[in-house]
Amino acid sequence: MRDVVTDFSNSEFIDWNDAFENGAYIPGAALLPDKWARLSAQLRDRQQAGGRMQADIRYGEGERQVLDIFHPEGESCGLVVLVHGGYWLRFDKSNWSFLAEGCLAHGWSVAIPSYRLAPDVPISDITQDVAAAVQLAAQNVSGPIRLVGHSAGAHLVARLLCADQILSEAVAARLAHVVPVSGIFDLRPLQANHMNESLQLDLKQAVAESPVAHQPRRAVPMTLWVGAEERPEFLRQTRLLCEKWSAEMDHIHACYEPGKNHFSVIDGLTRPDSALVRALLGID
Incomplete structure (x- = not known):
């Protein structure tokens, strides 16, 4: 693990509760979860009707x-694994099925896992859940593997690109691209956020689960994706990981998508012609 300083710049001047607040700055944000659930139910119905859905495949003993x-x-x-967000505290796979649409249209299978949430388990256990889900999905679909995650999910797919992670060498060798969208890659500021009542991060845990504190797998390409209209902290976090890992990875860059906020940035995953889907799948 690389050395990480134990404080963060200008922390005394930053309201860390506000820094990670997205919904209050996005009109209509409170209506989005119901919309996502409705669109996801529609996609699942279509996939089940066509016999193209494997539901509730178990990768562990937990519910x-x-x-x-x-x-x-x-x-x-090949396989795309899509990891949902929710600050490691909320949501499950059923909220996010609609985001499979764009990759399905290009002929890719898409796996979407649920995972255990805080405060029932620490973030380190959630990381292990996602690794286990990728391992299991890889047994069901052959070919290259591409990982994409949003917000907390972006953190989780970035952690799987850290050299200390537990993906088997056979599965790691199949990784073709990792795309964290609007992620949190330095968890230390979350210690000063009200969510830490549930996340229960101390400094040791925050550093251990921060991708910026780890060496990356050098050969796997990564595209960090973020909306250009997102909160400053999410833009900073994207720049930080890109700067930390750029000297150690063969292919890494950041894309700041114009006009997109923390929620609208994932809309691209529903459209086969979007810049995000084309980048994820390596389509020129």
């Missing part, structure tokens, strides 16, 4: 340790 795999029409090009 939430399950995943869905959506398959395209025809032969699959």
